[in-house]
Amino acid sequence: MDRFISMQAFTRVVDVGSFARAAESLDLPKATLTRMIQNLETHLGVKLLHRTTRRISVTTEGAAYYERCVRILADVDEAEQSLSHHNNNPRGTLRVDTISSLAQMVLLPELPAFFTAYPDLKLELTTNGKPIDLLQEGVDVVLRVGALVDESMVARRIGQLKLAIYASPIYLRQHGTPRTMAELQAHRCINYVSHRTGREVTWDLTRGEQRHELLLDSVLATNDSDVYLGSALQGLGLAYLSCALAEPYVRSGRLVELMTDWQGESLPISAMYPQNRHLSAKVRIFVNWAAELFARHPHFGEPARQAA
Incomplete structure (x- = not known):
């Protein structure tokens, strides 16, 4: 499991509140995205999301993990950008x-x-x-x-x-x-x-x-x-x-x-x-x-x- 990609997938699901919309924005099949989140939960040993037929909500553990993921992903993005013509490209x-x-x-x-x-x-x-x-x-x-x-x-x-x-x-x-x-x-x-x-x-x-x-x-x-x-x-x-x-x-x-x-x-x-x-x-x-x-x-x- 690529944890970085899984973190991106998880934060996208939380942001848009939907597996279908998240999968579309990431250009992934919905089944692949669902499996990634399930594997991430298994790896962490906690439930990140509550799923019903109508809505998705974040668990207490999921909310805390989401905030950390946001910071980590932003830091990685900034690090990559800083190496690209001093952040100007x-x-x-x-x-x-x-x-x-x-x-x-x-x-x-x-x-x-x-x-x-x-x-x-x-x-x-x-x-x-x-x-x-x-x-x-x-x-x-x-x-x-x-x-x-x-x-x-x-x-x-x-x-x-x-x-x-x-x-x-x-x-x-x-x-x-x-x-x-x-x-x-x-x-x-x-x-x-x-x-x-x-x-x-x-x-x-x-x-x-x-x-x-x-x-x-x-x-x-x-x-x-x-x-x-x-x-x-x-x-x-x-x-x-x-x-x-x-x-x-x-x-x-x-x-x-x-x-x-x-x-x-x-x-x-x-x-x-x-x-x-x-x-x-x-x-x-x-x-x-x-x-x-x-x-x-x-x-x-x-x-x-x-x-x-």
């Missing part, structure tokens, strides 16, 4: 989840250079954008917009997403242009539904010491950013859009920014990964690379801090 698959707009506008244009720099790294990029269990889903790092609520995650703020109110000339010709807060609240709008809460997102606007948090009546609400943008372009109502997403349509005349004396919200963009895992070289390199991309992006970079 990571290997293997890196699984990243983000939202479509960040992938399209920030990551994809720079991926050719990324793969030139790290030719032995494969990137598995998904755009679910929903709250996920990184360990169960086998995801290494996520990029998210907005306030962070999961304290089990390490989060590094890497940028910001600025919002403003926009409408198409089609809509404005039919309904007029709002210029005051009272006029704004009388207009039709399109609302965005948060993946995290399932609720329509409020519009936060500030002007000096004044602040308004609005939830306007909507003719349409959606949780899809492409549908949201498309609805605004079709003239269905006012929209509270990312400035980065709206900018090319403003240049082409298909969208107009409104209420420019009021400042829209700026939401943090964060890279997150599990805090109970050693930060592998490939995750560290990706997060540093992404942070650099966002820092120099004209729309997503943080404002420069003034010297004291």
Whole structure:
């Protein structure tokens, strides 16, 4: 029995909570994986997992062994990476989840250079954008917009997403242009539904010491950013859009920014990964690379801090 491979198999089963999903992620037959865990339990002389037809749970001994395995496997991974061009040439698959707009506008244009720099790294990029269990889903790092609520995650703020109110000339010709807060609240709008809460997102606007948090009546609400943008372009109502997403349509005349004396919200963009895992070289390199991309992006970079 290869104890190292067995430890990898055991931690994967615990992470995903399923023999079938673990076997798929390790590219092993389920029967082979089951036999490996059974042999490991026999070798250790303890039961690591409770198995029923519906669920898998970890025994007390299994939980303690899992924590040690995680540290050992992380140390081995770090040792291997440290011998590979001083930790700058990571290997293997890196699984990243983000939202479509960040992938399209920030990551994809720079991926050719990324793969030139790290030719032995494969990137598995998904755009679910929903709250996920990184360990169960086998995801290494996520990029998210907005306030962070999961304290089990390490989060590094890497940028910001600025919002403003926009409408198409089609809509404005039919309904007029709002210029005051009272006029704004009388207009039709399109609302965005948060993946995290399932609720329509409020519009936060500030002007000096004044602040308004609005939830306007909507003719349409959606949780899809492409549908949201498309609805605004079709003239269905006012929209509270990312400035980065709206900018090319403003240049082409298909969208107009409104209420420019009021400042829209700026939401943090964060890279997150599990805090109970050693930060592998490939995750560290990706997060540093992404942070650099966002820092120099004209729309997503943080404002420069003034010297004291």
